[in-house]
Amino acid sequence: MMMMSSASVALANAARRSMAHQAFLRTSVSSSFRGTPVSARWMGTYYTPAHEYCKVDGKTATIGITDFAQAALGDIVFVDLPTPGDTFSAKDSFGSVESVKAASDVYAPISGKVLEVNESLADEPGLVNTSAETDAWFIKMELSDEKELEGLMSAEQYKDHCEKEAH
Incomplete structure (x- = not known):
């Protein structure tokens, strides 16, 4: 099992949050135009x-x-x-x-x-x-x-x- 430093863990968590935020924005932006004439x-x-x-x-x-x-x-x-x-x-x-x-x-x-x-x-x-x-x-x-x-x-x-x- 590989041990990660606390800095590596923090960086990995930040990357996951960023990817989740980007997915949320893509969904929010595209759905905000759905149904708009x-x-x-x-x-x-x-x-x-x-x-x-x-x-x-x-x-x-x-x-x-x-x-x-x-x-x-x-x-x-x-x-x-x-x-x-x-x-x-x-x-x-x-x-x-x-x-x-x-x-x-x-x-x-x-x-x-x-x-x-x-x-x-x-x-x-x-x-x-x-x-x-x-x-x-x-x-x-x-x-x-x-x-x-x-x-x-x-x-x-x-x-x-x-x-x-x-x-």
């Missing part, structure tokens, strides 16, 4: 290089242009939006904005069906200049493929993108 894992705000935002809550995405985009466009004078029920693929143009400087297409960051349009923009297109990422959203869409969100930027990535574009 995929769409709940994708909640948050995502951005495109073309300056659209996509705020996801469950299977619904609220889409509009970013504050960076409205500042570059100047005073918005007209917003053209689709009709509820229309479907778009990611990167399809779904509408346009016109400003005193230019007209610009607005692109769908993700694929899906339009559930709602922001009717207030028909009468108040300038709302885009004062609250682009809150009250002046353009459309609400039902996501058809949450995995498309993986191709969009996080807030931090978008901030870096804007800083590079500004220089």
